Amino acid sequence: MVKPKQQNEAGGAEQRRLQMVDIARLAGVSVSTVSRALNGSELVNAETRQRVAELARSLNYSINFGARNLRLQENKTVAVVVPYDAKSRQHISDPFFLSIVGSIADALTDRGYDMLLSRVDAEHLDLASHWFDSGKAIGLVLIGQWRHHDQLNEMAARKLPLVVWGGEMPQQLYCSVGGDNVLGGTLATRHLLQLGRRRIAFVGDAQLPEVWLRRQGYCQALREAGVDIDPSLELPAPFEPGVASGVLRDFCAARRDFDAVVCCSDVLALLTIQALRAAGRRVPDDVAVIGYDDMPLAAYCDPPLTTVHQPVAEAGAELVEALLGQLRGERAGLRTMPVYLKLRASAPAAPG
Amino acid sequence: MVKPKQQNEAGGAEQRRLQMVDIARLAGVSVSTVSRALNGSELVNAETRQRVAELARSLNYSINFGARNLRLQENKTVAVVVPYDAKSRQHISDPFFLSIVGSIADALTDRGYDMLLSRVDAEHLDLASHWFDSGKAIGLVLIGQWRHHDQLNEMAARKLPLVVWGGEMPQQLYCSVGGDNVLGGTLATRHLLQLGRRRIAFVGDAQLPEVWLRRQGYCQALREAGVDIDPSLELPAPFEPGVASGVLRDFCAARRDFDAVVCCSDVLALLTIQALRAAGRRVPDDVAVIGYDDMPLAAYCDPPLTTVHQPVAEAGAELVEALLGQLRGERAGLRTMPVYLKLRASAPAAPG
DNA sequence: TTGAAAGCGCTAACAT
């Protein structure tokens, strides 16, 4: 026989956690009746139901979900995983990712799900599958594809319930939800062209699918306008401020032959503005700058950022719906959400 | 008899999840042996242990933690709860809170715990106890006290394993971990006084314990310097940018009789700078501004923010240690961590 | 060294 250790025996801080059998005894009914009452079953006498419910509430009893889930073979927990760069030991602190997480939290709560939040080395996204394999979560939401489209495809092939925030890539087997990155890149670039700028730099690491797509949009807008694409104006800065800051300063110190910049995040835009000023150039007069994400702070920087607005609030709901759809057995589709350009002072509406 | 529904029968997307009995059958041993092998028990033959472990790994088997926890009466999940303002429907998007959450996530992961993240109405912090009552989490970390010191005290009285990020208040029964708010307020104010400023405004909602303590520090520094405290220079702006922005613009439009501002967050500092500029005043020449938190972006604003640095990275570890200590039965103590002033351009080192 | 069996807290089929 077994006598598992009671949790808090050490400090005696805690009395044994209440369970159904306690409520049953106090109410003078069987455990099944308590279970039924608490689950609002019609099978139990209304008066009894009332009495049991009140007793439970007054004693602060709340059902043991571990046991319930085991019995029911169900689980209402979703793992949300934020990749981080293990090499640079930099944690993702970009406000955009954090906003997305918040938005997912809301969407899950609305639907009665719990959210397990964790980080994973961006080089081993597949380690995230452990949440599912161990039964701790019924599915995964991954924030960003990073450099491992391949791993994500393998995870999908393994039939892992998975949704990724990111862009649509060729040969993609996994379900993704993301903003329209190509459009975002185009809108930003087109606006700068309309301002009369012709030497437009692009800041972002095109190894990342989302950035790669934005770059497509950037190139497309340049071609439309008959402006030559100059690869030397492309700066592969990572999202981490610590690294990007140096890269940008070097670039701005070395070159003055550009009059606008498209950045792949608002934080990068901020860093770019700093670097430009350090190099003695004015924003937006000498160089217009456009960010990406429209983070809450974007309106409050100086100058306020013109930026591509991403639908953060809707994103959480979309991601969660996509995951739950998959669990219902629906085909895992891709979803691209609209984005728009938010005009502010860093690249104003009127030329000059 | 019972036949619980299998999870993914609908789409047929998923095969039955592997369990110990499957491994046992394939390895030609009993379930107990598999259990022992996987837990590295000395009781099982080294060769068998090896074989079972390899089999499990090759099949991507991973133990069902729900069942294990039920059997063992243990749980390695901690709930982290971020309050939000239900009235204004504003979610906390302050980078500082999100950084703290990240730091807690790391600390929990290091110690082998999982993190359940959720939000709660700041008016009903006590609802967070549901995570514990339901057995979903062994304890709670709450980010901020907000206006409900009382509720937190009640939760502690109920013997809920709870740690709160926040300040030390009189009559406090619950365990808190926080930066030294009084010191932070003092350091900021003292620095402004050293710059020769005498009319120093204070921006923050003193109904919140942390802000209240910072205000103590502010008042103390003023008294030290023999400067009168002018209550009309105290502006009770909330942390939500949407609301605070308007309040600050009105204030800066109406008054020019101040030459410095102590803000209770970096976001508030940013908003203050915006409002000052809109009113035609220069930062730091006309008005020096000091923020609070030292969020990652603080160095990259314009001007870069002089701010009170909070020990975010250490905070996660402290919070988690405090919680685990409580679970071990140790006295729930209060912990105040050092802060320091990070000098940047919004209130520079040298006067004038 | 291994297996059989009990039981963690809960739900539901089956009895009454």
Added chain:
DNA sequence: ATGTTAGCGCTTTCAA
């Protein structure tokens, strides 16, 4: 309308 009972996947005592 309520009680009895089996069993969800696991660990561990007990027996061999």
